[in-house]
Amino acid sequence: MSTPARVRLAPEVRREQIVAAAQRLYSEQPYDQVSTAALAHEAGVARGLINHYFGDKRELFLEAMRRSVVMPEPELPYFPDKPLDERTRLVVEWILDAAGEYGQAWVNASGAANLHGSSDVQAVIDAADERAARLVLDAIGLPDDEALRVRLRSTAPLFKSVCREWLQRGTLTREEAVSLLTSTILLFVRQEHA
Amino acid sequence: MSTPARVRLAPEVRREQIVAAAQRLYSEQPYDQVSTAALAHEAGVARGLINHYFGDKRELFLEAMRRSVVMPEPELPYFPDKPLDERTRLVVEWILDAAGEYGQAWVNASGAANLHGSSDVQAVIDAADERAARLVLDAIGLPDDEALRVRLRSTAPLFKSVCREWLQRGTLTREEAVSLLTSTILLFVRQEHA
DNA sequence: CAGGCTATTGGCAGAGTGTCAATAACTCCC
DNA sequence: GGGAGTTATTGACACTCTGCCAATAGCCTG
Structure with a gap:
């Protein structure tokens, strides 16, 4: 395989990637029907990383909202x-x-x-x-x-x-x-x- | 004690009671920070009763909203x-x-x-x-x-x-x-x- | 007062969330 | 080219929350 199982990116890039995934999901489903597992999966990332970057599920949601709004x-x-x-x-x-x-x-x-x-x-x-x-x-x-x-x-x-x-x-x-x-x-x- | 541990009310009365409690809590905290346990406690009721009457936590929220709005x-x-x-x-x-x-x-x-x-x-x-x-x-x-x-x-x-x-x-x-x-x-x- | 109807409960199983120590990718320097 | 250090990333653990359901026990009727 050309891509290793784990890829290491610059924090800002990873952040963007996760927020973009969140925007995608939240545009289709309301807040409480989107699990962190789904968010992580959509971003192609481990669930723990969301908390690492945003602390909170809610905080990620707000960040996604800031952009969409x-x-x-x-x-x-x-x-x-x-x-x-x-x-x-x-x-x-x-x-x-x-x-x-x-x-x-x-x-x-x-x-x-x-x-x-x-x-x-x-x-x-x-x-x-x-x-x-x-x-x-x-x-x-x-x-x-x-x-x-x-x-x-x-x-x-x-x-x-x-x-x-x-x-x-x-x-x-x-x-x-x-x-x-x-x-x-x-x-x-x-x-x-x- | 004058009041027995378990009181049996008419369904409509109990419904009102629960919705009123929900309105009270949701006026202070957003949806996802209010647990069904808190709702049940505020209404003085077992948690299971919420699902019995409203099926869903979300449905109770919507009912409370309908009244407040x-x-x-x-x-x-x-x-x-x-x-x-x-x-x-x-x-x-x-x-x-x-x-x-x-x-x-x-x-x-x-x-x-x-x-x-x-x-x-x-x-x-x-x-x-x-x-x-x-x-x-x-x-x-x-x-x-x-x-x-x-x-x-x-x-x-x-x-x-x-x-x-x-x-x-x-x-x-x-x-x-x-x-x-x-x-x-x-x-x-x-x-x-x- | 007994019996039935049903409002109400408590506990169970599953899912979701946040935390944290361990892991390994990438870089820098020799 | 290789070894050490930095830190992005992971996976597992503990906890909370939700929905479900069989068991319980008020209240009413005869």
Whole structure:
């Protein structure tokens, strides 16, 4: 055999490998139906290694979630010369397209499933929403103001639920979704001045 | 001792007792940190009884969730003589007050925490949101139209996130929350005609 | 008060989780 | 090229948790 029974990798590489496997499994089954044995098997690794790298099954789950939940980073469109509402519409369209291609993970993670007030899962999602709000604010060309960011991040769950109606249920058209969300954003960022 | 070691109750009573205990525990700890032993102990019951009544630990969790997640039933205000936007505002105020008194559970349950597309938890929340949309539509005095209900239920997560900003983080005032949500509802139910 | 119905229990078997000392892959240096 | 050291990786062990089921004993009815 060309590959020895045991392969030794750089820690970061192995970490990635395990997280990737976790993302794969958790995209098909909920948390408590995925055993550490299954996770280890999918990653092609001994079960103990999961605890070595992540300490905890839950911690690995959170790490996988952090990756799946983040809005795709890159260049949001920016058109300084166009009016605010048009810039906003373009940003919304960009987000919806990204959601469409990028997969369901972002759409499906809109809040805490447990009833617990401050859960670790909620913290992960909050961080992602906060970051998204920052990016959008920047793309629209508004200052990264505390009050503005509060308003924008509270619309993040709305984005996800509207996307669900559009993508998964087909109860809204893309155009309707764009229109509703654009108007909402404008509503939220403008009402600050009132 | 006045109470015998074993007490025999009517099934519905015992069910309630167990669900109530579960609600109590799940409001403090996430799902996978609550053992069936703890649930049974809290309810003052043998562990096996949980499986007898609910079959599954998960099923008990979902039942507890169903109760915590539902918007308080009763009479939403209704003022047929006032204009639409004023009626809407009154309904929004009623909901926010209810959220304020009623506790955090409703606010905290805004979506699925796992990455899994169609989760059982999501189904419970969807049902609650659907029902809430129906109630609100009725209170505002609009017809229970499919298209309208789609729009309204997609705003449910927004209600929850705005309430979180207001109640838990204090980053929005009550008045701001009322104003933002009222405008959003009007936006969503009106844009249908466009 | 006896007998039956069934709510309730306790213990068992299997699966899952975290820990830890032992193992062996890879590197560095001679 | 080979030996020693570093540390990534493993496998087994102890423990907890879950679901199941036959045995038990409240409560009701006659």
